[in-house]
Amino acid sequence: xxxxxxxxxxxxxxxxxAEEVRTITAAGDAGLAYAIGAIxxxxxxxxxxxxxxxxxARQPEAAGMVRTTMFLGIAFTEALALIGFVxxxxxxxx
Amino acid sequence: MFxxxxxxxNALLRWPDIFPTFNKIGLIAVLAxxxxxxxxxxATRQDDSKAPKGVRNFAESIIEFIQNGIIMQTIGKAGLxxxxxxxxLFVFIYLCNMPGIIPILQMPATGRLAIxxxxxxxxxxTFIGTGIKHQGLGYFGHLLWPPGxxxxxxxxxxxxxxxSTIFVTPFSLTVRLMANLMAGHILLVTFGLLAESxxxxxxxxxxxxxxxxLPLLMLVGITAFEVLVGFLQAYIFTILxxxxxxxxxxxxxxxxx
Numbered sequence: 121x122x123x124x125x126x127x128x129x130x131x132x133x134x135x136x137x138a139e140e141v142r143t144i145t146a147a148g149d150a151g152l153a154y155a156i157g158a159i160x161x162x163x164x165x166x167x168x169x170x171x172x173x174x175x176x177a178r179q180p181e182a183a184g185m186v187r188t189t190m191f192l193g194i195a196f197t198e199a200l201a202l203i204g205f206v207x208x209x210x211x212x213x214x
Numbered sequence: 215m216f217x218x219x220x221x222x223x224n225a226l227l228r229w230p231d232i233f234p235t236f237n238k239i240g241l242i243a244v245l246a247x248x249x250x251x252x253x254x255x256x257a258t259r260q261d262d263s264k265a266p267k268g269v270r271n272f273a274e275s276i277i278e279f280i281q282n283g284i285i286m287q288t289i290g291k292a293g294l295x296x297x298x299x300x301x302x303l304f305v306f307i308y309l310c311n312m313p314g315i316i317p318i319l320q321m322p323a324t325g326r327l328a329i330x331x332x333x334x335x336x337x338x339x340t341f342i343g344t345g346i347k348h349q350g351l352g353y354f355g356h357l358l359w360p361p362g363x364x365x366x367x368x369x370x371x372x373x374x375x376x377x378s379t380i381f382v383t384p385f386s387l388t389v390r391l392m393a394n395l396m397a398g399h400i401l402l403v404t405f406g407l408l409a410e411s412x413x414x415x416x417x418x419x420x421x422x423x424x425x426x427x428l429p430l431l432m433l434v435g436i437t438a439f440e441v442l443v444g445f446l447q448a449y450i451f452t453i454l455x456x457x458x459x460x461x462x463x464x465x466x467x468x469x470x471x
Contacts, residue, residue: 188287192457195450199386202393209396213223 150211157204164197219411226403227326227396242323246309250302280304284453289460296459299340303333304452307391311444314399315437322444325395327388334387337455345462353462387454394447398440405433 136144172190176183229238257273260266266274280301285293310329314322324330345353357379358372412426 184283185287188283188453191446191450191453195390195454196386198394199390202389202397205393205397206389209223 146211150208153211154204154208157207158201161197161201161204165194168193168197220404220407226400229321238319238321239323239326239329242313242319242321243310243329246306246313246323250305250309253305276305277301280452284449284456288453288456289463292463293456293460296456300452300456303337303455304448307333307451308445308448311395311448314395314402314444315440320402322395322399324391324447325399327392330388330391331384333391333451334384337387337458338384340455341458341462344459348463383458387451391447391451394443398436398443401436402433402440405429405436409433 168190172186172193175186179186231237232241253269254273257270260268260270262270277297281294281297284300284304285296289296307324310323312322313319314325342353345357349356358375359368360371363371406429408429409426412429413423415422417423
């Protein structure tokens with residue numbers, strides 16, 4: 121975040137007031153916070169669901185149990201992305 | 215500055231009081247509780263010696279879903295006594311989620327922190343109380359250290375498990391429900407605003423005006439997606455509550471996160 125802030129500080133922001141500069145940097149930081157925060161959970165959920173589908177195809181009689189466990193895993197993985205979203209809201213609006 | 219005026223977040227998530235200390239979110243929560251109770255009250259009014267029909271059929275299918283889809287998959291047969299708690303949790307959360315896409319109401323009551331936090335603390339108190347009831351004070355030992363843990367690892371594992379069970383569990387339950395519903399609400403607002411501002415844009419190029427149809431289509435798609443999210447989040451909250459309760463019933467099972 122500091123690297124981005126210093127990058128923004130070097131840019132030509134002479135035409136903006138301090139309040140506008142704050143809004144612009146906050147928007148950039150917020151976007152970066154969510155973008156980076158979503159990469160890991162995205163890979164994780166893709167991997168998880170793919171493996172679950174594989175398991176269900178190999179053993180259809182275990183589909184109910186696999187599905188329940190899959191939703192549990194998704195819930196825990198997704199929590200990270202959602203915390204990223206909350207950070208986005210905090211940076212952008214708070 | 216951005217070409218599109220996004221309203222301040224407080225305009226989307228904070229509602230003026232209908233009368234002092236009671237706003238729209240409170241109204242939705244009260245309605246959800248009353249509708250949930252009403253459905254099951256109507257179901258019990260029917261003569262149970264005949265084949266179930268109408269409301270009773272509907273209520274029984276919900277109960278069957280909770281018992282077969284949630285309790286049997288996590289706690290097992292011994293957990294069927296937990297049906298009332300998990301059923302109320304599921305129905306209340308689902309009915310709180312749905313107003314997010316119902317016209318006029320247009321706000322999920324679980325999109326604010328208060329209701330998810332209250333429910334998460336309820337689950338937290340329940341599973342810790344269950345653990346103490348079923349395993350005595352040894353529950354805290356099982357909570358902190360899996361069996362067969364080497365002595366030199368005990369302090370660090372104990373600390374991690376303590377933080378993850380006592381603090382992270384209710385926090386993640388709360389944030390998962392709240393952030394999912396709030397994200398859906400903000401997405402709906404964003405696409406609604408985009409469609410409106412494209413339709414009303416003052417431009418010389420008339421070809422640009424029909425492009426407002428694209429965010430409108432997206433809005434319809436996201437509304438359909440929100441139906442799924444509202445159900446799925448109620449399901450996940452309930453199933454996690456069942457998993458935590460089953461962990462306190464049988465001791466330190468495989469840690470879920």
